[in-house]
Amino acid sequence: MVREDLYITVPSFFKCPISLDVMKSPVSLCTGVTYDRSSIQRWLDNGNNTCPATMQVLQSKEIVPNRTLQRLIQIWSDSVRERVNSAESQADNSVPSQDRLVEIIRGMEIQTEKRLDSLSKIVCFAEESEENRKFLAKIDGFVPMLVRFLDNADGGVSVSVEFLDHVVRVLDLVLSKFEDCELLKNLMLKGQGNCLDSMLLVLQQGSTDSRIGSSRVLQSIAIDAESKLLIAGKEGLMSELLKLITPDKDPALIEAGLSCLISISIPRRIKIKLAQQGVIKIFSKLLSESNSSLSITEKVLKLIETVSSCKEGRSEICEDPVCVPAILQKVLKVSSMATEHAVTILWSVCYLFRDQMAQEAVTKANGLTKILLLMQSNCTPAVRQMSADLLKIFRVNSKSCLSCYDTKTTHIMPF
Incomplete structure (x- = not known):
């Protein structure tokens, strides 16, 4: 179907009087009339x-x-060409109907050379509405087909990063x-693990969205211990996830990386691996950032x-000079979840495992005052109990000034 707004009106003085076509090389005679060079040359x-024209x-x-x-x-020709290209681009990027989308998906199995273009159309369709995403998810064999594209990539050698980028975006949507x-999970983690190779390549070279x-x-398939270990065990993958959460990255990217790390870090082996890769220093920097969002702060504390x-x-937490003071800054006035995570960390290193360095760091950062204020706030029973345990530790510490607080701070309100 031809779009009405693509009919081109040619200015009359752009046309050769002989051929009536737009002139490519306009030349003038001594009479002042202009013709296209090839037409007038043929006439002469x-x-x-x-x-x-005048005889x-x-x-x-x-x-x-x-x-x-x-x-x-x-100038006129360039403007017309730009207009036509823009119209064609809009037509190519238009959202296909559901029937047309099914045809596109069926054709992807056969027409391998058009897969990237087809994926672009599917991305447009999925981004338009929740209903469209639900429609895609229910198409029989669609998600397994996307996984096959990842699995057949052979570590990204036989297909472009752009293609994998589109596959991952559709799968995420x-x-x-x-x-x-x-x-x-079974589809992605079976066999030789080529899907993880593809995911790693996207993490390394893909767009921010991908x-x-x-x-x-990765977070969605880390649903049991085996899958978590397979993901974390993929060489280079953990390192790339850690690169996503540096303070200079896009907040949405940081949050996605943190959520993924939370989902895979439950097995002890992975916790140790995270600590050995210097994750505490990264977390300390994120906590120290004044513009970190509430969600990012809560996720960082959860991971610590x-x-x-x-x-x-614990060794990394206690040896890092920034970590404990940064955690204490989040004990109050952030959120109840952040408070619980922060107090649990302090309780673990100071009370449960009695680390002397952590205890000294809490004392130097005026942590006792914060704990006392917290106990007088509307905190949960669990937080109150952990705070009481922490006070017991510092009560017997000769360097502590807690004796002063016992009689002089009962009136202090938390905020």
Whole structure:
């Protein structure tokens, strides 16, 4: 179907009086009339000595290039070409109907050379509405087909990063509507692990959207100990996830990376690996950032709490000069969840495992005051009990000033 707004009106003075086509090389005769060079040259070569438009006898057959008109025609031609390309691009990027989408998906199995274009159309369709994403997720065999594309990539050698980028984006968009996470996990983690190779390549070289998508997909398939270990055991993958959460990255990217790390960091082996890769220093920087969002702060504290349950993690927390003071800054006035994570970390290193360095760090950072204020706030019973345990530790510490607080701070309100 031809779009009405693509009909082109050609200015009359751009047309050659002989051929009536747009002039490519306009030249003027001595009569002042301009023609296309090839047309007027043919007229003169045939023995004519008159001006075709005026029929005046030519005093000279010399032709002079009309540079001004040629430039005007060029500007006009460029604008028309840009308009046509824009219209074609809009047509290519238009959201297909559901019936058309099914045809596109069926054709992807056969027409391998058009897969990237087809994936672009599917991305547009999925991004338009939740209903479209639900429709895609319910198409029989669609999600397994996407996984096959990842699995057949052979570590990204035989397909482009752009293609994998689109596959991951589509997969991420339909994940929330795809109910069988167990099937997805089995499809992606079976065999030689080429899917993880593809996900790693996207994390390394993909766009911001696809790296966020890759993190979410990995999070969705980390549903048991085996899958968590397989993901974390993929060489280079953990390192790439840690690169996503540095303070200079996009907040959405940081949050996706943190969520993925939370989902895979439950096994002890992975906690130790995180600690050994210097994750505590990264977390300390994120906590120290004044513009970190509430969600990012809560996720960072959750991960520190997770890592603090292993000896290697506690050692990193206590040896980092920034970590404990940064945690204390989040004990109050952030959120109840952040408070619980922060107090649990302090309770773990100071009370449960009696680390002297951590205790001294809490004292130097005026942590006792914060704990006392917290106990007078509307905190949960669990937080109140852990705070009381912490006070017991500092009560017997000769360097502590707690005796002063016992009688002089009962009136202090938390905020």
